[in-house]
Amino acid sequence: MTDALRIAPANEASWDELQLILTGTAGRCQCTRHRLGDHDWYAAPVEQRAAILRDATGCDDPRATRTVGLVAWVDDDPAGWVAVDARPAYRRLRNSPVPWAGRHEDKDDDGVWAIACLVVRRGFRHQGLTYPLVAAAAAHARAQGARAIEGYPMITGGAEATWDExxxxxVGPFVEAGFTEVARPTKRRRVMRLDFDA
Incomplete structure (x- = not known):
């Protein structure tokens, strides 16, 4: 990216800036499906999902001591979002067989963090913004005391994919940020992990 890029914890962003990024399907999800799990997510109206996300991010409160994601700005325009938190915070992730196939570890280990979602705003896509977002999420997790961080990216094979997918x-941004593959639970899904030095 050649434009000025800034990535900061979501509490340093305004709620309106985050909502500019979360449009379309992402706006309906409000980045809460992994956090709530399918049952509770489907039962919650969009307004409730938004309230849950707003509380979790601490948007509009730069003094908040905790947040659950990072926001990227390109030339001061809100352009991207990454959800990152301790892995047990994501109920859907915990209950899905996909990340755990062939692995035997404590699902409730809050020393392992996870990148649950990446969103790039329309107009800023296809510029490589997911690369610095993944790297920043890893740095954020480490600064918060994580021992490791995981992601669950997809291999697209060069095909166009929908946001839902x-x-x-x-996979590329995770590889570049130093993550290594630890499992292949499906033909297209990978479990990628970065263990931090003590």
Whole structure:
């Protein structure tokens, strides 16, 4: 990216800026499906999902001590979002067989963080913004005391993918950020992990 890029914790963004990024399907999801799990997510209207996300991000409160994601700006325009939190915070992830296939570890280990979702705003896509977002999410998790961080990206094979499919991100940004593959639970899905040095 050649334009000025800034990535910061979501509490340093305004709620309106985050909502500019979360449009369309992402706007209906409000980045809460992984957090709530399918049953509770389907039962919650969009307004409730938005309230849950707003509380979790601490948007509009730069003094908040905790947030659950990062926002990217390109030339001061809100352009991207990455959801990152301790892995047990994501109920859907915990209950899905996909990330755990062939693995035996404590699902409630809050020392392992996860990148649950990546969203790039229309007009800023296809510029490589997911690369710095994944790297920043890893740095954020480490700064918060995480021992490791995981992602669950997809291999697209060069094919165009919908946001629903690719909200987990493509593999490339994870590889570039130093993640290594630890499992192949499906033909297109990978579990990627970065363990931090003590």
């Amino acid at each position: 690719l909200s987990v991100g493509p």
